[in-house]
Amino acid sequence: MRMLYHLPLSPQSRQVRLVLGEKRLPCELKTERVWERRDDFLAMNPAGDVPVLTEENGMVIPNAGVICEYLEEAYPDTPLMGRTLRDRVEVRRLVAWFNEKFAAEVTRNLLGEKVDKRLSGRGLPDGQALRAGYANMRFHLDYIGWLAETRAWLAGPSLSVADFAAAAHLSCLDFIGDIDWKKSPAAKDWYARVKSRPSFRSLLGDRITGFAPPDHYADLDF
Amino acid sequence: MRMLYHLPLSPQSRQVRLVLGEKRLPCELKTERVWERRDDFLAMNPAGDVPVLTEENGMVIPNAGVICEYLEEAYPDTPLMGRTLRDRVEVRRLVAWFNEKFAAEVTRNLLGEKVDKRLSGRGLPDGQALRAGYANMRFHLDYIGWLAETRAWLAGPSLSVADFAAAAHLSCLDFIGDIDWKKSPAAKDWYARVKSRPSFRSLLGDRITGFAPPDHYADLDF
Structure with missing residues (x-):
């Protein structure tokens, strides 16, 4: 298996x-x-x-x-990396954006401080990191909102790994209640579309001892 | 152009x-x-x-x-990512190893502290970071040496992007005199082979104001 x-x-x-x-x-x-x-x-x-x-x-x-x-x-049957050279560059650019830049500027500062530190017994969150994380998140949500307003999906006309890279980070931050969706309606609308896909269901069912997600976390109509 | x-x-x-x-x-x-x-x-x-x-x-x-x-x-004519699925996984695994793990554990601590900080006017190197960088480098050089001893090139029988990712980091650290090649003869032997390729020549000619590479930096027989 x-x-x-x-x-x-x-x-x-x-x-x-x-x-x-x-x-x-x-x-x-x-x-x-x-x-x-x-x-x-x-x-x-x-x-x-x-x-x-x-x-x-x-x-x-x-x-x-x-x-x-x-x-x-x-398993190329359901292509998720774009078809043309240009499409594939844009998908990979955004995947790198979320897994490198968003990860360093937002995820590490919030999820890293609040969750990873606690799970691995490395102490309390650092206030300066949290403040930086929240400040950076506003910029990133604006960018996601801008992409979502100008394209059908984040990297272009087709759903791609870029959407899942972004949604994966946001879903973890949403689990710990760190996303204020009111700040970016366009990002929220895009996230609602990704979140309602069947592939998302198993993520919404995750429970982690010691952490309780906010009420809207698993709600498709949040 | x-x-x-x-x-x-x-x-x-x-x-x-x-x-x-x-x-x-x-x-x-x-x-x-x-x-x-x-x-x-x-x-x-x-x-x-x-x-x-x-x-x-x-x-x-x-x-x-x-x-x-x-x-x-x-430009697939000179393939550098491996041919089979297994080969391609190993090439990409090592590229990620060097650009994520080696970068965070070695490059950022040494090159980041000594060069990036100076070029961008962000102050003096942090002693703790330098010590961590040198300690981590020993482990990484051993790993490169082990790969080089068990395979023709780092990711397997063919020269690949994995070799260039690794050599790119090492060449920058070598430029600032931070590699003690005596510590890992197998890594040195592999690096000498990569360094003698025509594609490497332009790197060896780089000069950066305020930094003088050690004598062996551009020497193919170091």
Whole structure:
């Protein structure tokens, strides 16, 4: 059976779960407490982080970016990376935008401080990081709203991995109640469309001991 | 004319220069002082970082990872991403290893503290970061040495973007004299092979005001 080593509040893991769902590839989920640095897991992925996908044929594929490129090549029936060279550049540009820039400026400052630190016993959130995270988020929500207003989906006319990379980060931040959707109606409207896809259902069912999502988290009509 | 907006000591820029060289794609280099946040540059790449490649047909491609995937799809004659699904996973895994893990653990702590801070006027290197960078580098050089001892090239039997991602980071650190090659003969032997490729020549000719590379930097027989 295909298996994904993941963490429920890892945006990179959620991105892969969404892409697997869209491509209708069944997959068993296995929670990996990466901070315990389990030997067998490090042997599979020396980088020590999630997600890691394993296939029935023995292939081991770590890293959300690597997994999504692999899934697109191995299972091209539901294309999610764009068709033309230009489309593919824009999809990958936005995937990098969310997994590098948004991750460093927003996710690390909010989710990293509030969740990762607590789960791995590394102390309390740093106030300066939280303030930076909230300030950066406003800029990023505006950018998402602008993309959503000018295109059908974030990277262009088709739903793509860019939408799932963005929605994966936002869904984790929404889980901890850190998104003020009133600030960007266009971003909210786009997120509602992604959130209502069947591939999103398993994410909305995640529960994490010690964290209670806000009432609107799993509500498709928030 | 194809143009690459770059910085001489940006490993991601160097990675793209090496891939362009291997694929024999002529390209004009344009130094972009990213810390000045030039409006025209931000309009091309809102992320504000180098490298950014522009093609004669008007395409604008930012981000080393995005550029390398684009070049492989647009100019497949000299394949540098592996041929089989397994090969391609391993190439991309190592590219991510160097541009995410090595970058965070080594490059940012050494090059970021010594060069980026100085060029952008952000003060003196932090001693704790430097110590962490040197400690992490030993682990990474051992890993590169182990890969080089067990395979013809880092990702397997063929030269690939993985070699250029790794060599791009190491060449920048070598420029500032931060690599003790005696510590890992296998890594040194692999690096000497990459360094002697014609695509590497332009990197070895780079000169940066205020920084003098060590004598062995441009020596192919170091």
